[in-house]
Amino acid sequence: MTAERLYLFDTTLRDGAQTPGIDFSLEDKRHVAAMLDGLGIDYVEGGYPGANPTDTAFFADAPALDARFTAFGMTKRAGRSADNDPGLRALLEADADAVCFVAKSWDYHVRVALATSNEENLEGIAQSVAAACAAGKEVLLDCEHFFDGYKANPDYALACAKAALEAGARWIVLCDTNGGTLPHEISAIVAEVARHVPGERLGIHAHDDTGNAVANSLAAVRAGARQIQGTLNGIGERCGNANLVTLIPTLLLKEEFASRFETGVTDEALAGLTHLSRGFDEILNRAPDRQAPYVGDSAFATKAGIHASAIVKEPETYEHVPPETVGNRRRVMVSDQGGRSNLIAELHRIGLEVDKADTRLDGLLREVKRREAEGYAYEGADASFELLARRALGSVPHFFDVDSFRVMVERRHNAVGDLVTISEATVKVRVDGELLMSVGEGNGPVNALDMALRKDLGRYSPYLSGLELVDFKVRILNGTTAATTRVLVESADETGERWFTVGVSPNIVDASFQALIDSITYKLLKAGAPAGAP
């Protein structure tokens, strides 16, 4: 049986731009379009030329893509002819391979939102599609509220689809605009529609308002649709659109779909998916979702417990797909339930090969358990764990010592009577036997301490120029401010690498200090800094 072609349509730059809190710059749009093209997406919807300056500028200088660059817009206005509608003309003149029209297919909305007649809406669709075809565009019709419309008036919803089809539209896209349709409804309705519109011309546009956008897209394909519309990392209005980053691996790796369909995404591109997904979050300046299917940092992670030892024995039987197929990796984490086998697996992951019989493992395991009992959580702090492990195995050079530090936070009225808060830290460090004293100011005690600490580490300072703290989390372990405090620090450097370190103490400043020192030490270690003199 020869595979059928399944088309992927990305609307990250159009529907995705409707996400609260997300605003793409022109540069962002160019960057994302290139990422999508590299992934092998068939259609890249760039936006709505004319609707806002960014989209207009984006289409004014359209990117060169293998994908079909698509302009989104409305059908012609009621009461004027297609060639006399400036909005439509602008859309047809846009430098795009394809035009995706949005049109009402729910008679209720035709009446309420458009305040026009069913017939006029059908004419608008037919004339707009015909005009776009005449202008040499490939045409798609997004049938807004299709499923709600179909439930209310199936004949009219179908009439809208047929009008576009007969006018020459390549694709009729069934949109679950409110996102409230459930998978079994999608299956039933798409199957019905496929009896009137050939499946190879049907698309699905699902939203995640019930957490079923992915399932709805798969259900539509099984019912006959051959185009899936979605976004990177599932961004989009309200709860987001169907997540292409989740759908693509399922389509390429799961027998049911892989055996029946082919897409434009190669296995090589698939192996870059994790990187692409996290890179997209970088553009959005947000932390990647660690639990994201396939690409999340935890997607193939197992905390110790009943599964861990078996996973080390037979990983594939505990993984629905091999992590490397999507460019992700397996992680078996150390935790207070953990055992020797996890430890070896985790050491292997950080590049430390240790023989099962190595007696130093017992010492390390005891140390990990002792510290985790104190409140350390190494599963969230890879760098601190690596330092702990390398120390147990004797491979961490001694760089510097901190003799003492003092942090002061004062809130008072300043000379002009304003209430101000000042944070100041002094640190005494010993490098190569020489005592170095530094003072730093910051927005808070930890920031001040960080400033003072990195101000002068003698010959180690050059290694730290690119080091920055990107996040800082505090957890009180057993309630009340008198209890143990766990501080988790996330650091990054000029190479783009990120690492996590942990500190635990009854004192939040002390705990932060430990995490800061671990972060600096980890950076010096990976930069290959030489050991210091005692």
Added chain:
Amino acid sequence: MTAERLYLFDTTLRDGAQTPGIDFSLEDKRHVAAMLDGLGIDYVEGGYPGANPTDTAFFADAPALDARFTAFGMTKRAGRSADNDPGLRALLEADADAVCFVAKSWDYHVRVALATSNEENLEGIAQSVAAACAAGKEVLLDCEHFFDGYKANPDYALACAKAALEAGARWIVLCDTNGGTLPHEISAIVAEVARHVPGERLGIHAHDDTGNAVANSLAAVRAGARQIQGTLNGIGERCGNANLVTLIPTLLLKEEFASRFETGVTDEALAGLTHLSRGFDEILNRAPDRQAPYVGDSAFATKAGIHASAIVKEPETYEHVPPETVGNRRRVMVSDQGGRSNLIAELHRIGLEVDKADTRLDGLLREVKRREAEGYAYEGADASFELLARRALGSVPHFFDVDSFRVMVERRHNAVGDLVTISEATVKVRVDGELLMSVGEGNGPVNALDMALRKDLGRYSPYLSGLELVDFKVRILNGTTAATTRVLVESADETGERWFTVGVSPNIVDASFQALIDSITYKLLKAGAPAGAP
């Protein structure tokens, strides 16, 4: 047609505890169990007594719940009798209403992971279930890898289910342990199994590795299963478990399910779901997912775009369910209607009845918006919100002023050469015009500040004798220690009441100070302390 009962089983405290980066304290577990009970969950799985100190302690002092408190554990070991297996005995002796056994149902795993025979595994299931029934427990069997097992050897997978059923198990739970099974496979296999095991004794346990955990749960119910296992906010191993917070509204609000089934969740509890979901994230000390179905901050938000104006005209046709049914709210970002009525609703929630026409509402609304823009989150800080509201309505007496404070944290070697860290705070407070100076020591800066602050508040001190800080959480709002810090303080007093206050500042000590002051003021307010002289 009378509604069938559909049972909800929560495993937040067991499978959810497998989430990388999440580890519940004993207090967390008690708090979450109470939240779940209030929601109307049928089964609350507390953990695995004996597997780790926290779970053991939790079961040693089991919470009083309407829900069936459930202990998770393994079936008896191969090669020993049920009454001669200490692990099993500990499980049966646990103070729980129900026991959920996990057992292999994939012959491959019986061989590879258990290294035992198919027959011995069946015996282990039968004897363990029988022993638990004899011990007066309601028994559930989690069939690990059921779907993979069924695909490989349907007869054996079914044999495991039947063995438990015949031994008296109330529920046979089909687990998609690897999370890789797709909805259409779940539908087919559950329908098959339902021909051998009555649907009203079948449960589904889905994971989100393909982004289909919710769809798989719904598919299983449509195929006959009558118990859904899941977690709050979908936490869990790898990509997480089926998200009960997403499933519950679909089950209660969507015709297909609402008309056929009834659950233990009332409409009132459903209306508290958004609050509950965000409160749970506070316990996890993480930011709520703004795009979460139903409960996300953006779930009913629309950005200025093609829909906005129509939504203002006819909101319900653009919303798949009314936001207030799940305690969420509509946000149309171009026009801020709804803000006012939403505020009135929140004031009503804290017992402040305000007339719609009251002009003071505008000032309060502006203030709340201004502060939320700065990073305050009143969702998780009722007491601070109540103070803000009562101040706007002019009903908070003035108690005292803090002129200034200073906090010092010093780490050095003491007289005998040990490395010690000292935290000391001094505070200048004005009560009835009189200046009071206090100094306090603590395990950390916030603790020291709290000590100094409450040491001498003149005639207000007696009101504060029972006040204690039970938790303290910190979140950095935009990464890096130089960014804004939000501190959430949970307080309690001799009456057992708990309240949350919030402080925001670039400086963690300053933010903590604000939250502490709010907590003290709230306590004085509810204790009816008289206003102080200026």
